Amino acid sequence: MNEKSIKSKVLLSERTSMRVGGPADEFFEPANEAEFLVCLREQYGAHNPYFVLGNGTNVLVRDGGFPGAVISTLKALVGIEIGDDGRLVCGAGEPLSRVCRYAAECGFSGLEELSGIPGSVGGAIYMNAGAYGREICDALISARAYDLNDGNIISLTNRDCGFGYRISVFRTKPVYVLSAEFGLARGDRGRIEAEMAEYTRKRNEKQPVELPSAGSFFKRPEGDYAGRLIEAAGMKGERAGGAQVSEKHAGFIVNTGGATAADVLELAAKVKAGVYEKFNVVLEEEPVIIGV
Numbered sequence: 001m002n003e004k005s006i007k008s009k010v011l012l013s014e015r016t017s018m019r020v021g022g023p024a025d026e027f028f029e030p031a032n033e034a035e036f037l038v039c040l041r042e043q044y045g046a047h048n049p050y051f052v053l054g055n056g057t058n059v060l061v062r063d064g065g066f067p068g069a070v071i072s073t074l075k076a077l078v079g080i081e082i083g084d085d086g087r088l089v090c091g092a093g094e095p096l097s098r099v100c101r102y103a104a105e106c107g108f109s110g111l112e113e114l115s116g117i118p119g120s121v122g123g124a125i126y127m128n129a130g131a132y133g134r135e136i137c138d139a140l141i142s143a144r145a146y147d148l149n150d151g152n153i154i155s156l157t158n159r160d161c162g163f164g165y166r167i168s169v170f171r172t173k174p175v176y177v178l179s180a181e182f183g184l185a186r187g188d189r190g191r192i193e194a195e196m197a198e199y200t201r202k203r204n205e206k207q208p209v210e211l212p213s214a215g216s217f218f219k220r221p222e223g224d225y226a227g228r229l230i231e232a233a234g235m236k237g238e239r240a241g242g243a244q245v246s247e248k249h250a251g252f253i254v255n256t257g258g259a260t261a262a263d264v265l266e267l268a269a270k271v272k273a274g275v276y277e278k279f280n281v282v283l284e285e286e287p288v289i290i291g292v
Contacts, residue, residue: 012061019212020261021061024070036076044148054120062291063261086184092122092177109187110139115196116203122177126170128163137163141181148174208246211254214287227251233274240267
């Protein structure tokens with residue numbers, strides 16, 4: 001492993017979209033897939049705590065930081081290619097928004113609704129991210145992944161990935177996406193880009209994109225929406241320290257400046273209690289919460 005790829009005490013508030021959280025004991029930025037796999041194997045083999053991080057848009061790090069190794073995919077797992085048949089292959093560390101733009105520029109449709117999701121491809125598959133009625137599983141053909149159990153690189157079909165609402169097999173097993181293959185359809189570039197621009201307009205109009213957040217903070221309860229329940233419970237605008245339930249969209253907790261992870265978690269607990277008291281509904285956090 002290149003020594004330049006290893007750093008100590010990197011603040012994870014600088015690597016995550018919520019802009020809170022303490023340092024990682026070690027932060028690895030492998031330069032390519034081979035280094036990424038070596039790093040994974042070493043941490044796993046030594047039984048060290050580790051966490052694989054993409055764009056950090058759906059991750060909340062506690063203020064004590066992460067007592068182990070955080071391994072970044074952003075430099076190691078990159079590249080985008082698309083064939084005339086519409087099969088697009090990209091690295092798990094690629095920003096999903098970049099992949100969507102690339103597809104549009106090449107005149108292929110199928111990712112428009114997902115174009116505003118700020119995470120990496122690997123993170124989006126891990127969470128089965130979705131927007132505007134479409135999830136990433138709807139376009140995915142297969143994922144090339146590394147199975148730490150036996151040290152093999154495997155290919156998983158869409159069905160193998162075990163997708164559900166904000167869940168996949170990658171959340172339950174030590175299997176890590178290296179690259180993904182999507183099936184797209186030939187379309188009109190102008191129409192595709194116009195549709196993406198409209199989704200961006202809607203997102204900017206309705207969501208608090210101007211403030212740091214981890215995206216929608218609570219999963220959608222069955223048959224309802226978290227934001228509607230939170231607003232109806234009178235929690236819109238509720239604060240804890242520098243964290244606030246967004247005045248623009250109650251499904252978001254935002255960092256208004258100087259928030260700590262403790263503020264965010266305290267506010268989340270208040271919101272859950274308020275919604276449960278009024279509607280007898282238990283909200284569940286959507287971001288992955290790590291650290292101490």
